[in-house]
Amino acid sequence: MDRTDPLERPEIIALTTEMSAHRRGRDEPVREVMALLGDRWTTLILLVLATGELRHAELKRVLTEISFEQAISQRVLTLKLRRLERDGFVARNVTGDVPPKVSYRLTSSGAALHVQAREMINWVKRSSAEIEVARALFDTA
């Protein structure tokens, strides 16, 4: 093992510098987007919207379908869509007043995020057998 003070090691200093580069005030945009992809629904929403533009109610039904009848509450769906809209990943389109007709689609930025998420998902899938083994081993010990 390395004997020098870890804080003096060039890789650590580089990390510290890198971390400070992309913050605005108290925000850490990188971690915020990572957290977005880690939550209960956002990745699924990206996957679904990547297949095409959908109305709010349709999106809700599709999400329920692909998550095995575990329905998303419309409150949470709205929250997640707003969040994605705010970061410019999803575009919201309103036509009609009462009843309102609202549709959502990925922006080009959202499509690019989806590609990234896809790659990560596929890697985890390829590794999932290995992960299962590690867990089984750990849980029996």
Place this chain on the structure above:
Amino acid sequence: MDRTDPLERPEIIALTTEMSAHRRGRDEPVREVMALLGDRWTTLILLVLATGELRHAELKRVLTEISFEQAISQRVLTLKLRRLERDGFVARNVTGDVPPKVSYRLTSSGAALHVQAREMINWVKRSSAEIEVARALFDTA
């Protein structure tokens, strides 16, 4: 916009099939790993351990350093390390009894995960200016 029932569309059917492929009981391994990367500390731990093996206390100090004096509690650090260990991403090595000497390092699987996380981080960084603009626009409207 597509006029057919979204649930009938082949891409959606393909998604549903894909989602069911990788679950074990009530677990969704893919989302679990994504959530891992989205939490407060895990990605940072991966970044730090990717620079080399470290003792628990050293890791704690380095994490504090690179997150601008916002210290991780040792309870949470232990939790996160256990979680990473369980999935086979981190290896724990104990030498000595009282006081114990414990060191952590990435496994090859953990190094691979780190590479994936890195790519995602770098993409978000490249996009961060665009995201900031979208947010500013959204917040003023």
Place this chain on the structure above:
DNA sequence: CAGGATCCGATTGGATACTG
């Protein structure tokens, strides 16, 4: 030194009811 135990506040997701 590493980490378990306990308690706490904050955040997240879900259920339900209501409105333009």
Place this chain on the structure above:
DNA sequence: CAGTATCCAATCGGATCCTG
């Protein structure tokens, strides 16, 4: 139909104290 408001349960992260 889409969205808001309210209330509630579960989870997460932090602080503190204690031990081999």
